Each structure stands twice: as C-alpha cells, then as structure tokens.
Amino acid sequence: MKQQFSASIFSLISAIALSLILTGCGSSESNVESGNRTGILHWGNGTEPQSLDPHIATGVPEHHVIVSLMEGLVHKDRETLAPVPGVAQSWTVSDDGRVYTFKLRDDARWSNGDVHNAYDYVWSWSRALQPALGNLYAYMYFPIVNAHEFYKGELTDFEQVGVKALDDLTLQVTLRNPTPFFLQLLDHYSMYPVHQATIEKFGRADERGTRWTYQGNYVGNGPFKLKSWEINRAIVVERNTYFHSNDDVKLNGIVFYPTENSTTEERMFRAGQLHYTNDVPIDKVQTYRDANNPALKVVPYLGTYFYRVNIREPHLQDKRVRRALAMTIDREQLTEHVLKAGQIPAYAMTPPNTRGYYPPVNLSFDPEAARQLMADAGYPNGEGFPATEILYNTNEGHRKVAVAIQQMWREHLNIEVKLLNQEWKVYLDSESSGDYQISRAGWIGDYVDPNNFLDMFLCDGGNNRTGWCNKEYDRLILDVAPTAKTHEERLAVFAQAEQMLMDDLPVLPIYTYTTKHLVHPSLKNISNNIMDMQRYSEIYLEGAED
Amino acid sequence: MFKFALGRLLQAIPVLLVVITMTFMLVHSAPGGPFSADKAVPEEVLKALEAQYNLDQPLWQQYLSYLGDVVQGDMGPSFKYPGRNVNELIMSGLSTTAELGFYAMLVAIFIGVIAGVTASMRPNTMQDYVPMTAAMIGICMPSFLLGPLLVLVFGIHLEWLPVSGWNEIPGDKIMPAITLGTGYAAYIARLSRGGMLEVLSQDYIRTARAKGLSEFLIISKHALRGGLIPVVAFLGPAFAGLLGGSFVVETIFQIPGLGRFYVQAAFNRDYTMILGTTVFFATLIILFNLLSDMLAIWLNPKLRQQVRGDS
Numbered sequence: 017m018k019q020q021f022s023a024s025i026f027s028l029i030s031a032i033a034l035s036l037i038l039t040g041c042g043s044s045e046s047n048v049e050s051g052n053r054t055g056i057l058h059w060g061n062g063t064e065p066q067s068l069d070p071h072i073a074t075g076v077p078e079h080h081v082i083v084s085l086m087e088g089l090v091h092k093d094r095e096t097l098a099p100v101p102g103v104a105q106s107w108t109v110s111d112d113g114r115v116y117t118f119k120l121r122d123d124a125r126w127s128n129g130d131v132h133n134a135y136d137y138v139w140s141w142s143r144a145l146q147p148a149l150g151n152l153y154a155y156m157y158f159p160i161v162n163a164h165e166f167y168k169g170e171l172t173d174f175e176q177v178g179v180k181a182l183d184d185l186t187l188q189v190t191l192r193n194p195t196p197f198f199l200q201l202l203d204h205y206s207m208y209p210v211h212q213a214t215i216e217k218f219g220r221a222d223e224r225g226t227r228w229t230y231q232g233n234y235v236g237n238g239p240f241k242l243k244s245w246e247i248n249r250a251i252v253v254e255r256n257t258y259f260h261s262n263d264d265v266k267l268n269g270i271v272f273y274p275t276e277n278s279t280t281e282e283r284m285f286r287a288g289q290l291h292y293t294n295d296v297p298i299d300k301v302q303t304y305r306d307a308n309n310p311a312l313k314v315v316p317y318l319g320t321y322f323y324r325v326n327i328r329e330p331h332l333q334d335k336r337v338r339r340a341l342a343m344t345i346d347r348e349q350l351t352e353h354v355l356k357a358g359q360i361p362a363y364a365m366t367p368p369n370t371r372g373y374y375p376p377v378n379l380s381f382d383p384e385a386a387r388q389l390m391a392d393a394g395y396p397n398g399e400g401f402p403a404t405e406i407l408y409n410t411n412e413g414h415r416k417v418a419v420a421i422q423q424m425w426r427e428h429l430n431i432e433v434k435l436l437n438q439e440w441k442v443y444l445d446s447e448s449s450g451d452y453q454i455s456r457a458g459w460i461g462d463y464v465d466p467n468n469f470l471d472m473f474l475c476d477g478g479n480n481r482t483g484w485c486n487k488e489y490d491r492l493i494l495d496v497a498p499t500a501k502t503h504e505e506r507l508a509v510f511a512q513a514e515q516m517l518m519d520d521l522p523v524l525p526i527y528t529y530t531t532k533h534l535v536h537p538s539l540k541n542i543s544n545n546i547m548d549m550q551r552y553s554e555i556y557l558e559g560a561e562d
Numbered sequence: 563m564f565k566f567a568l569g570r571l572l573q574a575i576p577v578l579l580v581v582i583t584m585t586f587m588l589v590h591s592a593p594g595g596p597f598s599a600d601k602a603v604p605e606e607v608l609k610a611l612e613a614q615y616n617l618d619q620p621l622w623q624q625y626l627s628y629l630g631d632v633v634q635g636d637m638g639p640s641f642k643y644p645g646r647n648v649n650e651l652i653m654s655g656l657s658t659t660a661e662l663g664f665y666a667m668l669v670a671i672f673i674g675v676i677a678g679v680t681a682s683m684r685p686n687t688m689q690d691y692v693p694m695t696a697a698m699i700g701i702c703m704p705s706f707l708l709g710p711l712l713v714l715v716f717g718i719h720l721e722w723l724p725v726s727g728w729n730e731i732p733g734d735k736i737m738p739a740i741t742l743g744t745g746y747a748a749y750i751a752r753l754s755r756g757g758m759l760e761v762l763s764q765d766y767i768r769t770a771r772a773k774g775l776s777e778f779l780i781i782s783k784h785a786l787r788g789g790l791i792p793v794v795a796f797l798g799p800a801f802a803g804l805l806g807g808s809f810v811v812e813t814i815f816q817i818p819g820l821g822r823f824y825v826q827a828a829f830n831r832d833y834t835m836i837l838g839t840t841v842f843f844a845t846l847i848i849l850f851n852l853l854s855d856m857l858a859i860w861l862n863p864k865l866r867q868q869v870r871g872d873s
Binding site: 067069072074148152155167168169225226230246247273280283286287289439442443444458477 | 592593594595597598599600601602603604606607610611614639642643644645646651654655710713714717718721724725726727728731813814815816818819822823826829830831
C-alpha cells in the first residue's frame with residue numbers, strides 16, 4: 017500500500033515535469049508571422065462583445081465585429097468620412113432635402129447566397145423600431161417621418177413610416193426635416209439590414225437575444241462571415257465569397273480578441289500575437305514616444321472629456337462660480353503633463369473641425385479674472401465656499417485628472433474640493449439621478465455633426481443631467497438648425513447655440529480625446545480618421561516581415 | 563463513510579439556501595441596474611427590458627421564481643449577453659478554469675512537496691532555510707506581480723513561451739499554471755515540512771534507520787504517507803480556491819475562464835450571472851471540502867475509527 021502510494025506520487029510528479037517541458041519546447045511562428053503568410057488579421061478588440069445583433073448591440077468592440085460582418089446602404093470614406101456607396105450604388109436627394117431615393121446594387125447577396133434587396137431594409141427597420149427589442153440606438157431613425165411615433169407605439173402601422181421599397185432595387189426614405197447628416201447615420205450599425213428568414217427561424221422579430229447571432233446561424237451581408245465565436249477567447253470571421261466586392265477584399269479573415277487589459281494587450285503586441293491593439297497603457301505611451309517607435313499611432317478622436325456641473329446645487333447655480341471654475345483649469349498643463357497622449361485642450365463641447373464646424377471660444381485660463389468672479393459671487397479669496405465634491409468612476413486616469421484640477425482650484429481660487437470615486441454602475445446611478453455636484457463625463461460622437469454634441473443639452477435630453485434648461489437653446493437646435501438653407505447657415509446656428517451653452521457653462525469642457533493604438537508595420541491601409549473607423553475590406557497585410 | 567457523506571450533503575442544502583438568499587438580496591440592493599448605461603436609456607426601452615427579464619415583478623416573486631428555476635438546474639438567461647444563458651456560460655468557462663486549476667495544483671504539489679520534504683530532512687540548516695525562505699516569498703508574491711514578471715522574462719526577452727492565450731499556441735499553459743500554482747506551492751511546502759518533521763521523529767522511522775535503509779527509501783516508503791496528511795486536508799479547499807481565485811491570472815494571460823465571468827458579472831450587474839456563479843462556486847467549495855475530508859479519513863486510521871464510532 018505504502019509502496020503503491022509513494023510510487024504513484026513520484027510517477028505523477030515526473031509526468032507533470034515531462035508534460036510541462038514537452039509542451040514548452042515547440043518553438044512556433046507568432047500570430048503575426050502566420051497571419052501575414054495566410055492573410056489573417058489579429059485584432060485587439062477591447063472587450064467581449066455583448067451581442068452581434070446590429071439592432072441590439074452598443075459599444076465600440078461590437079461595432080468592429082459587426083462592420084466586418086455587415087454593410088449599410090452607405091459607407092464612409094476611410095480618410096475624409098464622406099459618404100460613399102455601400103449596398104446602395106447611388107442615391108438622389110429631393111430639392112427640399114427630405115426625400116432620399118437609393119438605387120441598390122443588383123449583385124448584393126446575403127452570406128448564405130440569398131438575394132439582398134430593398135425589401136430587406138423595410139423589414140429590418142421595422143424590426144429595429146420595435147420597443148420590445150430594446151434598441152438603444154433607435155433614435156438614429158427618428159429623422160424619418162413617423163419613426164418616433166411608431167417606436168413610442170403611437171402608430172402601429174409601419175406603412176405610415178417614411179420607408180418604402182419602390183421596387184426590388186429602389187428604396188425611398190422620407191424625412192421629417194432636412195437632415196444633412198442622414199447619410200452618415202446609414203453607416204451606423206443600428207441601421208444595418210438583417211436577414212429576415214434567419215431572424216424568424218430563431219424567434220420573433222422583436223425577441224431579444226435569440227440564437228441567430230451564434231456561429232453557424234449568423235447571416236450577414238458584409239465582406240466577412242462569422243466563423244466562430246468563443247466567449248472571452250476570440251471571434252473569428254472569414255471571407256464571405258457572396259460579398260459583392262469579394263474580389264477587392266484582401267484579408268482572408270480576422271481574429272478579434274477581447275483584450276480587456278491594455279497591459280496584457282501591449283505585451284501580446286510585443287510578442288507578435290497581435291497586429292493591432294485597441295489601446296495603449298498611458299504609462300507606455302511615453303516609452304514608445306521616447307523610442308521613436310513607429311508602431312504607436314495617436315490620432316484625435318471625435319469625443320470630449322468634460323465635467324458636468326449640477327446647477328441644482330445652490331452654490332453652483334451662480335454662473336460666475338461656474339465660469340471661475342472653468343477659467344482655473346489649466347488645460348494645457350493637464351494635457352501636456354498629466355495625460356501625455358496628445359490630447360487637445362477643449363474650450364467648448366464640440367471638437368474643432370466637426371464637419372467644418374469650429375465652436376466659438378470665449379473661455380481661457382485666467383486665474384486673475386476668475387478670482388474676481390468668485391469675489392463678485394460672494395466668495396472673496398474662496399472664503400465661505402461650500403464643500404464641493406468631484407464625482408468620477410473608479411479609474412486611474414480619471415483620478416489623475418481630478419487630482420490635478422483639485423489642486424488647480426486650490427491654488428488659484430483657494431477652495432477645497434473633495435474627490436469621490438464610485439464604481440461604474442453606482443456612478444451612473446448617481447449622475448443620472450442628479451446626486452452629485454461636479455461629475456466627470458465623456459461623450460463620443462455617433463456621427464460627425466455638431467448636432468450630436470449639442471442636442472445632449474436640450475431641456476429634456478436624457479444625457480443632459482445638469483439641470484440646465486434654456487428654451488431659446490432648444491428652439492435653435494430643434495427648430496432653427498434643421499430648417500437652415502445652407503450648410504454655413506446651419507453651422508452659424510449651432511455656433512450661436514454653443515455660445516449660449518458656453519456662456520452658462522453647465523459643463524466644463526476639459527479636453528478632446530485621442531485614440532491610441534499600436535499598429536504592426538505589416539498592416540496597411542489603416543485609417544486615421546477622427547471616428548477611429550476602419551474599413552476591413554480595404555486593409556491588407558504586407559507579406560514580408562519587417 | 564456513506565452515512566458521513568450523506569449527512570454532510572444534507573447539511574449543504576441550508577448553506578446553499580443562505581448563499582442564494584444573501585446574494586440575491588445583495589445584488590438587488592446594489593446601486594445601478596443591469597441596463598443602466600453611459601447614454602441615457604429611454605423609459606420605454608427600460609420598461610421593455612425589465613419586463614423581458616421579469617424585473618418588473620415584486621422582488622419576493624422574482625426570488626421565488628429564481629429559486630424554482632435553480633432547483634431545476636436552470637440559472638436563467640444572462641442579462642449582459644443576450645441570447646446566452648448562465649448555465650452555458652458557466653460550462654464554457656469551467657473546462658478552461660478547471661484545467662488551469664488542475665495544472666496549477668500539479669505545479670503546487672510538485673514544487674511544494676519537494677521543497678517541504680527537502681527542508682524537513684535537515685531542519686534548521688541551510689537545506690531548511692533556503693526552500694522555506696523561498697516558500698515565504700512565494701506566499702507573499704501576488705500573482706499580479708509574478709505573472710507579468712514571468713511574461714517579461716520568458717515571454718518577451720527570452721521569447722521561450724507565449725505571453726497569453728489558452729490552448730492556442732503550444733506552451734501557453736505553462737506560465738499561467740506556474741503563476742497560479744506558486745502561492746499554493748509555498749503553502750504546501752510549509753505544510754509538508756511540518757507534517758514530515760512530525761513523522762520523522764516517530765519511532766518507526768528510527769527503526770527503519772536502524773535497519774540501515776537508505777534515506778531515500780525511508781522518506782519515500784515510510785514517511786511520506788503520514789507526512790502528507792496535512793497537505794491532503796489542504797488540497798480540497800485549495801482547489802476550490804484556485805477555481806474561484808483564478809480571475810487575476812485569467813486577466814493577465816487572456817484566458818477565457820470562469821473567473822473573468824464572475825468578476826465581469828458583478829461589474830455589469832448581470833444579476834443571474836452573479837447568482838449563478840456564486841451558487842456554483844459555493845457548491846464546488848462544499849463538495850471539495852467533503853472530498854478532502856473523506857480523503858483525510860481514508861489516509862488517517864485514527865479519524866477512520868472516529869467516524870465509525872460516530873455513526
């Protein structure tokens with residue numbers, strides 16, 4: 017018995033040692049090397065996508081996978097972001113800017129070979145507007161006549177919504193008002209078509225979370241099709257031979273990795289396991305900069321980092337106080353010495369050059385004037401200023417910014433603010449219920465238009481959350497801008513509205529985001545646009561190693 | 563023995579009930595819901611979603627229907643991953659985590675037993691101090707430090723081993739297993755040293771020595787069985803701990819295991835997933851404790867008699 021026992025322990029031990037050594041010895045080629053040989057792109061994708069149903073998904077990782085599997089009526093040019101043909105080969109717009117008529121390609125197919133035509137859009141869009149589906153991007157449809165009414169259940173007949181298939185290859189969309197950014201919305205995944213037969217095979221049209229998005233079931237119309245989806249491991253897509261422009265697609269497939277931890281992701285990149293990273297850890301950016309490493313790509317992003325000010329708080333109601341706070345944030349110093357990844361100081365909500373729009377700037381770093389404003393508001397040298405708190409969701413980057421601003425306000429205004437961090441969902445709860453004084457926030461544009469940044473602050477806007485309300489502002493955004501005759505006139509209206517917002521400062525803009533990626537030199541045709549949008553159908557891998 | 567096991571299993575039922583009830587209350591009282599998001603969620607969408615997952619019912623009703631489902635083995639749909647249910651998610655992560663835990667355990671036993679036995683052979687000499695100091699460092703070294711260190715040395719500088727993944731590239735299991743196993747190896751080293759010291763001072767070992775047996779035979783044939791009893795008692799809870807505590811290692815090495823689901827579920831307020839994984843781990847801990855108790859009884863004649871006497 018004893019002999020057996022000790023013998024078994026020793027054989028076990030030697031077996032482990034052997035197996036560990038054996039499995040370790042095979043030196044194999046890296047993902048990047050094999051990918052370059054076989055045309056497979058290895059892509060760091062941030063987090064695990066929640067859903068690949070374009071009418072349910074929200075989020076950037078989902079976006080990346082879905083745009084490889086699906087295509088909308090219209091695309092964006094990968095550099096200029098101007099609309100270019102997708103499933104629609106051409107379109108016309110009526111003189112009043114309200115009726116869009118799309119001519120669809122006659123060679124469009126679903127990834128199972130089925131014909132893909134204009135009726136698919138009518139059905140898909142009626143599905144996307146079913147409230148039971150829980151589509152958080154349903155508002156993308158609201159420029160269309162009666163879409164909002166249908167969504168709210170005030171209308172039940174989809175015939176009355178402004179979407180009609182005139183024939184197999186002609187789709188007509190009628191808008192409520194002229195909407196200059198409408199074509200851009202068509203490139204958002206929430207407006208992509210879905211394959212009716214597949215959806216209905218696995219459940220009702222408005223049923224959330226059926227199995228149609230599983231591997232083996234998924235039918236799309238994009239350059240790639242779903243090969244496998246293993247949660248928390250990888251999503252693999254492969255060439256869709258039914259895609260209308262399959263001959264132009266150079267990659268044979270893409271592997272999307274849920275690289276939640278950017279430090280791990282950076283190590284994977286260095287070890288040749290990824291062609292492209294979703295992010296770069298802040299402390300690594302400088303290392304790559306110092307080494308002049310060309311893999312590091314830092315590009316401005318269509319997003320603003322700002323603080324919301326809860327103007328329902330008595331001492332924050334005075335706009336002189338808010339202005340003083342805004343004027344004592346040294347944004348240059350913050351971006352240069354704290355953030356250190358090329359972020360751009362922001363003095364307005366809308367990032368500069370958003371479709372040719374430059375926001376009016378009447379804010380500057382001016383501690384002298386700020387102290388005067390505080391004195392006028394009854395807080396000379398910060399005396400008597402009530403206890404104030406900055407709320408942020410737990411994150412090292414947010415903490416650094418908050419600490420820097422806390423120090424700036426102490427130094428320039430002689431006021432003490434406390435920092436309060438909360439876990440993400442708790443923070444969301446506090447912010448949306450107005451249980452905060454000053455709160456960190458960020459907004460990433462869904463489409464390139466000032467409207468997307470300014471309609472947040474409508475009186476009843478769900479994302480306003482500051483208690484700020486200005487009827488004239490609402491009128492400009494809702495009534496005046498949509499009926500502007502020219503692009504310039506429209507931009508002028510937005511400038512006027514933004515000026516009102518920046519006069520009152522219910523928000524303190526801090527900086528414009530940048531995106532940071534590590535890109536392997538073999539990866540070509542990567543875009544540097546402000547929406548961080550990639551066209552997988554145009555990307556290719558250079559066979560030769562560097 | 564059978565009666566003993568049955569008794570322990572029956573005791574587990576109220577324990578699990580308490581676990582479910584407390585977790586249910588905690589997740590529902592935590593601020594923020596599964597559907598709150600950065601962008602405002604329209605009222606009509608929120609209502610539709612809540613109705614779909616029965617969150618519009620009174621809490622006691624949700625609790626009872628959840629209990630009913632769990633008894634039938636149905637942990638419900640995941641809130642975060644529409645279309646996937648908790649059972650399937652747990653199963654998809656379990657095989658990986660169990661495999662990782664198994665290898666880590668092998669590493670722990672291999673290193674731990676050798677270090678402990680070596681140390682016990684010449685107590686209070688360098689042969690004792692060196693492995694025991696190493697063990698102390700192993701206990702103190704957190705996996706979020708050891709993992710990246712190993713990766714830097716063996717993955718990036720020497721390029722011997724892949725830095726991430728599981729079952730993708732040959733050798734990708736080595737560093738995670740070592741990272742996760744090292745802390746446990748250190749415990750096992752200390753436990754086996756203690757156990758061995760006690761056994762080595764017994765009369766029957768002196769007899770063996772007097773017979774002129776070699777030191778190797780004395781250790782392997784006579785001392786090891788008795789000396790490892792404390793280690794065996796530790797293995798059950800340790801394995802359950804390995805499964806539940808693998809989150810950090812899974813994150814460092816990008817491993818699709820259960821630990822990541824568990825932690826993500828809490829952040830996402832994925833109620834059913836939090837409950838499902840908690841219940842699952844609780845069951846696992848109960849079972850492994852039972853197993854290791856049974857093993858200890860089998861190894862230790864004194865305990866065996868006690869159990870017989872009790873039943």
